[in-house]
Amino acid sequence: MWGAETDRNSGKLSLRSPSETSSRRIRGSHHLGQEMVVPRSCSPHTLTILCTYQCTAACRQCCFESSPSVTGRLSKGIILARIAEAKAAFPDLTLVVFSGGEAMMLKEDLYAAIRYCSDEGLLSRVVSNDYWGKSPRTARIAAEKLRKAGLSELNISTGADHLEWVPLDSVVNAASSAAECGIFSLITVESECSGARIVDQLVTSERLSPLIKQGRVSLQSNSWMPFNDRADDRRQSIEVAEMRRGCAQVLGAVVVTPHDNLSACCGLALEHIPELRLGRCDGSNMGDLYLNQLGDFLKLWLRVDGPYSIIERVMGEAAEEHLVGAVHVCDACLRLHKIPEIRQALARRYREFVPEVLTRFKVDAAMRERLMST
Amino acid sequence: MDKGWKRRKFIKASLVAPIATGSAGRLYGSPASIDPSAGAGRDTERLILPLANAGLPATELNGLSKVSALIEGVLTDSAEAGAFAASPGSYLASYGLDGSDRTLADTTISMLVALADADVQESLRVGDYERMFQYMMAAGVLERRDPSLLQARVQAAIESNVRQIKGMMGASGDVTLTGVKRSQLLSVLQEGGFVATEDDLAIAAEYLRTAGDVTIAACSAMAACVVGIALLAALYVSITIAFTVSILAAISISVSAGVVVIVSGRKSSMDPVPFNGEPVPYGVEPVPFNGQFMRLDPAAIRNIQRTFQMAAISNDQRLEMYATREIIREEATAVLWSLSNLRLIQVPAEHMPLAIEAISSYACKAAGVRYDNAY
Numbered sequence: 001m002w003g004a005e006t007d008r009n010s011g012k013l014s015l016r017s018p019s020e021t022s023s024r025r026i027r028g029s030h031h032l033g034q035e036m037v038v039p040r041s042c043s044p045h046t047l048t049i050l051c052t053y054q055c056t057a058a059c060r061q062c063c064f065e066s067s068p069s070v071t072g073r074l075s076k077g078i079i080l081a082r083i084a085e086a087k088a089a090f091p092d093l094t095l096v097v098f099s100g101g102e103a104m105m106l107k108e109d110l111y112a113a114i115r116y117c118s119d120e121g122l123l124s125r126v127v128s129n130d131y132w133g134k135s136p137r138t139a140r141i142a143a144e145k146l147r148k149a150g151l152s153e154l155n156i157s158t159g160a161d162h163l164e165w166v167p168l169d170s171v172v173n174a175a176s177s178a179a180e181c182g183i184f185s186l187i188t189v190e191s192e193c194s195g196a197r198i199v200d201q202l203v204t205s206e207r208l209s210p211l212i213k214q215g216r217v218s219l220q221s222n223s224w225m226p227f228n229d230r231a232d233d234r235r236q237s238i239e240v241a242e243m244r245r246g247c248a249q250v251l252g253a254v255v256v257t258p259h260d261n262l263s264a265c266c267g268l269a270l271e272h273i274p275e276l277r278l279g280r281c282d283g284s285n286m287g288d289l290y291l292n293q294l295g296d297f298l299k300l301w302l303r304v305d306g307p308y309s310i311i312e313r314v315m316g317e318a319a320e321e322h323l324v325g326a327v328h329v330c331d332a333c334l335r336l337h338k339i340p341e342i343r344q345a346l347a348r349r350y351r352e353f354v355p356e357v358l359t360r361f362k363v364d365a366a367m368r369e370r371l372m373s374t
Numbered sequence: 375m376d377k378g379w380k381r382r383k384f385i386k387a388s389l390v391a392p393i394a395t396g397s398a399g400r401l402y403g404s405p406a407s408i409d410p411s412a413g414a415g416r417d418t419e420r421l422i423l424p425l426a427n428a429g430l431p432a433t434e435l436n437g438l439s440k441v442s443a444l445i446e447g448v449l450t451d452s453a454e455a456g457a458f459a460a461s462p463g464s465y466l467a468s469y470g471l472d473g474s475d476r477t478l479a480d481t482t483i484s485m486l487v488a489l490a491d492a493d494v495q496e497s498l499r500v501g502d503y504e505r506m507f508q509y510m511m512a513a514g515v516l517e518r519r520d521p522s523l524l525q526a527r528v529q530a531a532i533e534s535n536v537r538q539i540k541g542m543m544g545a546s547g548d549v550t551l552t553g554v555k556r557s558q559l560l561s562v563l564q565e566g567g568f569v570a571t572e573d574d575l576a577i578a579a580e581y582l583r584t585a586g587d588v589t590i591a592a593c594s595a596m597a598a599c600v601v602g603i604a605l606l607a608a609l610y611v612s613i614t615i616a617f618t619v620s621i622l623a624a625i626s627i628s629v630s631a632g633v634v635v636i637v638s639g640r641k642s643s644m645d646p647v648p649f650n651g652e653p654v655p656y657g658v659e660p661v662p663f664n665g666q667f668m669r670l671d672p673a674a675i676r677n678i679q680r681t682f683q684m685a686a687i688s689n690d691q692r693l694e695m696y697a698t699r700e701i702i703r704e705e706a707t708a709v710l711w712s713l714s715n716l717r718l719i720q721v722p723a724e725h726m727p728l729a730i731e732a733i734s735s736y737a738c739k740a741a742g743v744r745y746d747n748a749y
Contacts, residue, residue: 053407064407072407228399239672259410271405275420297423334402343421350423355472358425360480362471366441367482371686 042365043092044290046253048266049079051110052101053258056131057165061227063268066101072258073101076109080116081283082256087120089287090254092372095152097266099127101258104142111149118150127155129166133174143177154178159190159198159224168201176207179216187217190224225268225328243308243329250302254290256281262289264299267330273337297350300361307333313353314345444469448490449687455490462487481515485684488513498688503696507681515680517673524704527670529712532607536716607667607709663705663737674704695743702737706730 052073055066064070074082087093096117103110103126110126117124126146133139146154158171175185189199202208202219211217249265257263262278263270270276275298278289293299301310306329312319322339326332336342444466447454458465462483463473477483488494488510497506510516668674678701685693707730713719714726721729738744 064405066407070407072410227401229401230399241672241676257406259406269402271407272402274406275422277406295425297425298421300425301423337421338402346421346423354425356474356477359466359472359477360483362438362441363445363480363486364482366438366445367486367687369438369442370445371683 042251042294043090044086044252044254045090045092046095046097046266047083047086047090047093048097048099048253048255049074049082049103049113050099050101050255050257051079051103051106051113054105055100055102055129056105057102057129057162059161059165061161061224061231063225063227064101064271065227070101073106074256074258074260076106076112078260079109079113079256082260082281082286083113083116083120083122085281085283085286086254087122089290093122095123095125097125097127099266102129102131104128104132111145114146114149114151123152124150125153125155126151127157128174129158129162130156130171130174131166133170133172133177134167136173136177139170139173139177140180143174143181143183146178147181147183151183154183154185156185156187157190158187161190163198168198172202172205172208175217176211179211185217187219188222189219190222225331227272240308243326243332244306244312245309246304246306247302247329247333250299251293252303254286262286264293267333268328269330269334269337272334275337297354297357298346301350301353301357302333304357304360304364307336310346311336311342314349315342440469441471445486448486452492452495455495456492459487459490459492462490479514481680484513485510485515485680485687488515489684489688498690498693501692501696503693506693510680510684515684516677519671519673519677524667524671524674525708525711528607528667528705528708529715531670532709532712532718533716535607536718607713663702663709663734664741665701665705667705667708668701698741698743699734699738702741702743703730703734706733706737 053064053066053070054068054073055062055070056068058067083096086096096113098106098110098113106113114124114126130139132142154175156171156175158166158168171187175187178185187202189202199219199221203212208217212219247265247267249267251264253266255263255266255270257271260281262281264276264278267276278293279285281289305313308323308326308329311322311332315322318341322335322342323332326335336346448458449455462478463475466473466477466483471477478487491509494506494509497503497509507516511518665675665678668678678697681697682694685691685697710719710721710726710729710733714721
């Protein structure tokens with residue numbers, strides 16, 4: 001059973017007296033002088049390292065406003081240290097994702113980090129715009145380095161905005177080179193502008209077509225979310241029912257940002273929502289920062305119901321006007337945290353939802369724990 | 375591309391970026407990536423809903439072990455299961471949990487209630503999954519679906535890409551087989567077990583052309599048989615629906631999106647690819663019906679996820695196989711009817727069941743799933 005000490009103002013929770021044998025131990029609770037315990041279902045399985053905010057591109061709707069002129073990156077030493085700390089703190093950790101900005105700009109430092117993951121038995125994924133595939137030769141060289149480092153999979157971002165900076169040939173070269181090196185590639189295409197058929201060009205590409213048919217390269221489309229008022233019209237097919245679900249990111253993943261902060265999620269809005277910033281990493285506090293979330297009912301609620309449903313439940317009939325045009329779960333999360341009326345309603349009414357949501361959270365957590373142990 | 379191109383692009387990007395960051399067009403303010411002070415040191419402005427202020431004891435988050443014990447009891451002890459199924463609200467309350475209607479409507483909790491029911495347990499025991507699904511639907515665990523929705527959406531998705539699909543098909547062929555040979559082929563195809571081979575694909579194609587009277591428009595090459603067309607169609611379908619949960623870490627098709635994707639008999643959503651330090655050859659043997667078409671009907675995906683969850687909770691691998699077969703069969707049915715309606719293939723209506731049977735058999739084999747109910 002947990003012991004809990006909660007700061008009534010910050011909502012920060014400390015846990016003590018581990019006695020649940022099926023739970024995993026979270027280390028890093030140095031200031032309490034003892035190990036922490038969280039249920040395995042709450043333990044993150046993914047660590048995302050946002051290596052840098054810098055990018056070779058400057059996409060118009062980038063959530064970080066990344067560009068070549070933006071600074072802020074993690075050193076190789078810090079990246080390796082954070083992976084080591086996360087692995088020690090979260091025994092259910094299985095995957096490390098390297099994203100950005102443009103993670104491949106780190107070059108040898110990135111390969112070293114991937115190799116470290118391989119050596120530690122962790123899966124790894126790189127998210128890239130594939131600027132490094134400007135010729136078949138450069139693509140092959142980089143893909144070979146990724147293979148030697150032991151990369152598990154490559155995720156490639158492209159679409160109308162990305163193509164202003166990175167030509168489709170680069171994407172084709174990089175994805176096919178990776179596949180030829182035995183690395184599965186998933187190409188994610190932004191929801192397309194009217195009339196655009198970027199997907200067709202990829203599918204019919206002489207190099208990619210056979211790899212797609214063999215299942216070594218795959219494609220998907222992501223809902224495209226604007227961050228400024230100069231957005232194009234996009235053809236988006238949105239399933240609201242999917243946005244009504246709980247957020248698997250919160251209490252399921254943990255993120256180290258280029259400023260060496262720990263974030264509660266890896267959503268598109270993480271640097272627009274201060275509440276998602278858990279604190280500054282100091283080399284030994286990852287477990288504590290992560291656990292502190294459990295004292296904030298909003299984090300548990302986001303996990304159980306997700307931001308879209310929370311707004312609907314708290315705002316009632318007024319929810320519709322606040323959710324109109326929402327295209328992405330992170331879009332709903334931004335509205336939840338930014339719209340004063342919603343914030344006020346949450347602060348005023350949340351207590352009435354606590355017994356129900358907490359029960360659902362606990363049952364779900366216990367069920368997940370059971371599933372993981374069977 | 376030469377170094378000059380790269381340099382020009384880089385300079386262009388450097389020039390544009392400050393304009394973007396300095397503009398007043400931001401919908402949500404400056405991100406902390408640009409303004410590191412954004413959000414820092416503003417704890418008083420942060421929206422935090424402290425559990426400690428909710429009138430609950432500080433130890434409210436205690437008791438997960440009690441909840442684990444509750445679940446274990448309900449799933450393994452018939453007396454506990456009976457008590458829970460008889461009055462789930464009271465039962466939860468006896469553990470200090472909320473037993474309100476809203477809580478009981480939660481999918482996980484209603485699933486637990488259903489699994490505690492004696493009829494459901496008996497259905498699971500004897501493998502009567504149809505009966506179990508009926509119960510789950512009545513209990514609200516599984517969603518009622520309009521059976522025509524998936525086929526209509528599959529057809530619309532294929533139709534909107536029909537030019538591209540036709541363009542990737544080859545030239546026509548014409549082969550006939552004897553009746554004895556046909557039944558031999560089908561029996562080979564239906565042998566349960568392992569990943570299908572090129573021979574199995576050839577058998578499926580031959581069976582379709584002969585026993586099924588299926589004519590594949592402009593097609594002779596093996597890769598362009600129905601299975602090939604289906605794989606191609608699945609690709610277009612997969613990009614028809616935009617994920618609304620995409621994240622910076624990007625996503626695996628299966629894991630984060632929650633879509634069940636069967637890769638050579640391995641459901642990657644439940645069985646992560648083992649890592650041994652070497653690159654993993656994903657999907658070398660692509661499965662034509664792997665849950666991608668189901669994405670066109672999100673209720674189907676939710677039902678699939680819940681069914682797999684129930685299979686895991688009750689440790690019933692037969693249910694998992696049964697559900698996988700149902701996915702394959704439903705997708706094969708929707709796709710074959712769509713291809714036929716769009717005249718990409720020609721199948722006499724009376725032969726459609728045979729065609730569906732042959733394609734489903736092949737797909738099951740490719741997925742490593744027995745086609746019959748034997749386990």
